[in-house]
Amino acid sequence: MSTFRILAADKLAQEGLDYITKQDDCELVNKPGLTEEEYAELIQDCDAMIVRSGIKVTAKILENPGKLKVIARAGVGVDNIDLAAATEKGILVVNTAAASTITTAEHAFALMMSLMRNIGPAYKGMTEGKWDRNKYTGRQLMGKTLGVVGFGRIGQTMAERALAFGMDVVAYDPFINAETMMDGRVKMFNNFEDILPLIDIISFHVPLNDATRGILSAKTYPKCKDGLYVVNAARGGVVDEADLLEALDSGKVAAAAMDVFTSEPPTADDPLRNHPRVLITPHLGASTKEAQQAVSVDAADNCMTYLRGEGIVGAVNAGNLKINLSPVQEKYVDLSNRMAKLLSPMITRGIAEVTIELAGKSLAAGLSMIERTALVGLFEHHLTDPVNIINVNQVAEARGIKVKTVTTDDDKATGLTIEVTGPAGAVDDETNADDKTRRIVGRVYDDLKPRIVEINGYHMDMIPEGPMILLLNEDKPGMIGLVGSTFGSENVNIADMTISRRGNTAMMVFKVDSEPTTAQLETIKTKEGILKTASVQLAEA
Ligand SMILES: NC(=O)C1=CN([C@@H]2O[C@H](COP(=O)(O)OP(=O)(O)OC[C@H]3O[C@@H](n4cnc5c(N)ncnc54)[C@H](O)[C@@H]3O)[C@@H](O)[C@H]2O)C=CC1
Ligand SMILES: O=C(O)C(=O)COP(=O)(O)O
Numbered sequence: 382m383s384t385f386r387i388l389a390a391d392k393l394a395q396e397g398l399d400y401i402t403k404q405d406d407c408e409l410v411n412k413p414g415l416t417e418e419e420y421a422e423l424i425q426d427c428d429a430m431i432v433r434s435g436i437k438v439t440a441k442i443l444e445n446p447g448k449l450k451v452i453a454r455a456g457v458g459v460d461n462i463d464l465a466a467a468t469e470k471g472i473l474v475v476n477t478a479a480a481s482t483i484t485t486a487e488h489a490f491a492l493m494m495s496l497m498r499n500i501g502p503a504y505k506g507m508t509e510g511k512w513d514r515n516k517y518t519g520r521q522l523m524g525k526t527l528g529v530v531g532f533g534r535i536g537q538t539m540a541e542r543a544l545a546f547g548m549d550v551v552a553y554d555p556f557i558n559a560e561t562m563m564d565g566r567v568k569m570f571n572n573f574e575d576i577l578p579l580i581d582i583i584s585f586h587v588p589l590n591d592a593t594r595g596i597l598s599a600k601t602y603p604k605c606k607d608g609l610y611v612v613n614a615a616r617g618g619v620v621d622e623a624d625l626l627e628a629l630d631s632g633k634v635a636a637a638a639m640d641v642f643t644s645e646p647p648t649a650d651d652p653l654r655n656h657p658r659v660l661i662t663p664h665l666g667a668s669t670k671e672a673q674q675a676v677s678v679d680a681a682d683n684c685m686t687y688l689r690g691e692g693i694v695g696a697v698n699a700g701n702l703k704i705n706l707s708p709v710q711e712k713y714v715d716l717s718n719r720m721a722k723l724l725s726p727m728i729t730r731g732i733a734e735v736t737i738e739l740a741g742k743s744l745a746a747g748l749s750m751i752e753r754t755a756l757v758g759l760f761e762h763h764l765t766d767p768v769n770i771i772n773v774n775q776v777a778e779a780r781g782i783k784v785k786t787v788t789t790d791d792d793k794a795t796g797l798t799i800e801v802t803g804p805a806g807a808v809d810d811e812t813n814a815d816d817k818t819r820r821i822v823g824r825v826y827d828d829l830k831p832r833i834v835e836i837n838g839y840h841m842d843m844i845p846e847g848p849m850i851l852l853l854n855e856d857k858p859g860m861i862g863l864v865g866s867t868f869g870s871e872n873v874n875i876a877d878m879t880i881s882r883r884g885n886t887a888m889m890v891f892k893v894d895s896e897p898t899t900a901q902l903e904t905i906k907t908k909e910g911i912l913k914t915a916s917v918q919l920a921e922a
Contacts (some may be wrong), residue, residue, distance in 0.1 A: 468775055
């Protein structure tokens with residue numbers, strides 16, 4: 382059994398660490414707090430890396446990833462991971478989406494309540510011997526309007542709690558196409574500025590990206606009511622920090638609560654640390670015993686699922702990959718790999734375009750996986766850089782290879798066709814019409830076995846498995862005998878064969894007992910009438 386080395390590169394709950402050490406096939410490398418250079422070296426010998434927000438997983442760390450295959454974020458936000466670099470290197474990034482939702486919403490809610498009742502400065506005054514009863518008259522939540530920015534897991538959990546406290550809730554989320562949510566109790570907006578005149582309190586629950594960076598800033602304050610309360614437990618930078626300080630001074634903002642900062646930790650003299658109307662916590666949103674236990678175990682689990690080849694859970698950078706496939710869809714994924722591997726040695730003219738044709742409505746959910754698996758099979762022997770289902774679309778795009786997918790709904794005749802077109806000028810008018818592209822057609826029948834039914838216009842019905850040899854020869858008498866005796870003298874034992882004619886050539890496909898050596902293939906190739914040879918090693922079907 383192989384042993385997976387799992388690196389904990391951030392402080393993880395003990396439960397998560399114990400969970401890793403209890404697995405027979407895993408070894409824990411618990412090394413939080415190292416330098417960028419140290420991680421760059423350490424990851425090369427680790428299969429998985431688990432992080433929180435305390436480390437920046439930079440392109441430099443990932444430059445030579447060695448055997449690193451997966452990075453798990455024990456939490457939600459992945460803005461501290463260079464996703465483009467991870468994808469380029471074929472490293473899967475996963476998170477533990479829902480495990481910390483309630484905890485984080487509770488923290489945002491606690492910040493909102495504390496802000497409205499001056500809990501922070503009142504407590505501070507008490508510790509300094511003061512008794513300021515009049516200074517800290519607060520505001521009641523009931524009847525106030527909360528604006529939730531980002532109506533995902535945490536935003537909705539925050540809204541549920543606000544509604545229970547008798548607040549009105551409106552939300553801005555341009556990726557939700559609904560007029561209202563929560564049984565009509567939350568009015569939805571898809572223009573940020575439209576919620577601003579309506580709200581007394583704003584709370585952010587969005588990822589940090591180019592669209593959300595500085596979304597609340599000097600530009601947008603003029604639309605807000607005077608005396609706005611601001612809560613940010615999403616990411617530092619969503620609320621522009623310099624503009625917030627000005628808005629506090631001008632009275633536009635009554636008070637602000639921040640759990641997250643543009644730079645963490647903020648410097649000791651950061652004005653947000655000591656502002657009398659700013660309540661701050663050190664990125665504690667997800668920090669409860671319950672949430673940390675859940676995210677650390679889930680993160681470890683998500684790594685193991687991937688490393689053990691059992692699927693992908695919580696993918697962040699695997700595009701539209703669908704993992705929970707039906708048995709038939711899975712068989713088509715397996716078939717696409719076999720088909721691509723068989724076609725791959727015939728691709729001698731380069732690849733400009735790949736067309737994947739999938740027939741059968743019932744297979745549609747597996748399309749992305751089938752497509753990626755086929756591309757990996759086509760590319761892997763032609764490229765030196767590692768290519769896998771995570772980075773294969775990016776690899777194709779970076780090389781200008783067009784990937785076309787055609788689907789049809791016919792469930793009575795399910796099937797898969799992979800066709801590869803070479804670059805312009807790769808074929809000419811003399812080229813046989815069936816050879817202008819490289820094409821392979823396969824299906825999975827009711828017995829769930831993969832079948833190849835056509836290669837480049839040569840029709841057959843063959844289960845692709847084990848070591849296989851493909852021969853293209855002149856279609857003339859004596860060829861089968863010649864090949865049989867040559868295999869015999871070369872000690873290559875034939876287990877099965879199929880032959881198909883097209884014009885004056887034929888394709889013989891052999892299953893043999895063991896993979897032929899290059900020298901054996903060369904000997905076969907020198908025989909009169911043999912035009913091309915290739916060998917492929919496939920798994921048993
Ligand atoms: N303070 C802390 O310790 C924690 C902070 N977080 C932060 O909370 C964020 C939200 O987490 P979840 O609710 O679990 O994620 P989620 O993915 O369920 O929700 C995010 C929502 O934001 C929306 N969104 C995306 N771009 C937007 C835009 N430009 N404008 C408005 N809405 C937009 C999405 O449509 C989605 O509905 C995370 O991205 C993370 O940054 C998460 C956990 C803990
Ligand atoms: O899950 C998130 O996005 C968080 O911000 C929590 O961060 P942490 O794991 O506490 O460093």
